[in-house]
Amino acid sequence: MLHREPLLVILLKLIDGIPWPQESAQRRRGRPTVYSERLIVKALVIMIIRRLYTAYSLLAFLQQETDLTCQLRESLTEVGRFPSRRTWERRLAKLPDRLPGLIGCLGRHLVVLLQPWASAGRAVALDSTALRAKGGVWHKKDREQGVVPHSTIDTEAHWSKSGYHGWWYGWKLHLACTVSALWIPLAAELTPANVADPDKALMLLHELPSEVRFILGDTHYNDPQLRSKCEFHDRLLVATRRSRYPHADPGAEVRKVFHGLRSKAIEPFNALFKNIFEWGSQVPVKGLKRTQLIVLGAVFLYQVVLLYQFQHQRPVGVGIKPLLRAA
Numbered sequence: 642m643l644h645r646e647p648l649l650v651i652l653l654k655l656i657d658g659i660p661w662p663q664e665s666a667q668r669r670r671g672r673p674t675v676y677s678e679r680l681i682v683k684a685l686v687i688m689i690i691r692r693l694y695t696a697y698s699l700l701a702f703l704q705q706e707t708d709l710t711c712q713l714r715e716s717l718t719e720v721g722r723f724p725s726r727r728t729w730e731r732r733l734a735k736l737p738d739r740l741p742g743l744i745g746c747l748g749r750h751l752v753v754l755l756q757p758w759a760s761a762g763r764a765v766a767l768d769s770t771a772l773r774a775k776g777g778v779w780h781k782k783d784r785e786q787g788v789v790p791h792s793t794i795d796t797e798a799h800w801s802k803s804g805y806h807g808w809w810y811g812w813k814l815h816l817a818c819t820v821s822a823l824w825i826p827l828a829a830e831l832t833p834a835n836v837a838d839p840d841k842a843l844m845l846l847h848e849l850p851s852e853v854r855f856i857l858g859d860t861h862y863n864d865p866q867l868r869s870k871c872e873f874h875d876r877l878l879v880a881t882r883r884s885r886y887p888h889a890d891p892g893a894e895v896r897k898v899f900h901g902l903r904s905k906a907i908e909p910f911n912a913l914f915k916n917i918f919e920w921g922s923q924v925p926v927k928g929l930k931r932t933q934l935i936v937l938g939a940v941f942l943y944q945v946v947l948l949y950q951f952q953h954q955r956p957v958g959v960g961i962k963p964l965l966r967a968a
Contacts, residue, residue, distance in 0.1 A: 765818065771812075
């Protein structure tokens with residue numbers, strides 16, 4: 642009988658070979674770091690795939706005596722040592738601040754490998770998508786009075802409104818995605834729902850590949866500061882203008898083409914991403930940092946799966962949900 646290496650173990654091994662952003666050289670106070678950041682990210686990948694959202698549940702899973710868990714424990718062992726529960730909790734709590742940089746670094750690597758713009762313009766689409774908070778909602782009158790009616794409310798989330806979703810209580814996932822036949826997430830940030838899209842778009846731009854020349858966004862991204870930032874990096878911001886339809890200015894027909902391309906990239910990707918991880922109703926955890934850990938970790942995992950499909954000569958970007966179920 643042919644014994645193949647488990648898919649989850651293969652995905653963890655891929656993390657050892659991807660580029661990694663440099664950490665700050667500034668000396669840190671406290672105990673020295675024993676375990677590498679790659680090891681912590683491997684644990685996060687296991688947590689997301691197996692839906693284990695605490696260090697306790699992760700360790701409880703790894704303590705099971707199966708062939709898979711034995712290999713996973715080996716993958717999470719460095720210098721002959723396996724982290725304790727307190728180490729997992731402490732290191733996972735620090736990881737959300739590093740995840741946007743990891744996503745950007747891997748996104749630039751995927752662009753080099755997959756060449757998404759080989760037959761298309763070098764465009765990226767920006768958008769934010771709604772993620773509802775776990776538990777109940779904190780109504781405005783209760784928030785103003787500092788009253789939390791019941792314990793299920795995530796008090797770190799916030800309200801926002803969109804033309805599609807209406808009012809929702811939760812979070813925004815800010816994303817930059819390639820405009821091409823293959824959707825590659827290149828940058829991501831997660832904030833409470835009331836954070837304005839242009840504020841985080843400036844941070845997303847820092848992670849984009851240098852060859853990007855067109856930034857496509859909706860009305861919210863028609864921002865002077867964002868436009869000047871794009872111009873400084875020799876990029877063209879194409880965003881919907883706030884004026885009465887139909888637009889009759891000389892550039893209207895060109896923008897219409899770009900907006901059509903954008904709507905076929907970032908909006909379907911947002912829907913696909915939430916469907917893969919089944920977050921259409923609510924995210925599975927509470928609190929800003931924990932939600933950033935799981936949601937941004939899922940974006941990173943999506944990128945890792947694209948890399949796996951490319952290296953194993955499988956259709957890239959196809960069948961990701963069943964592949965993760967199989968892992």
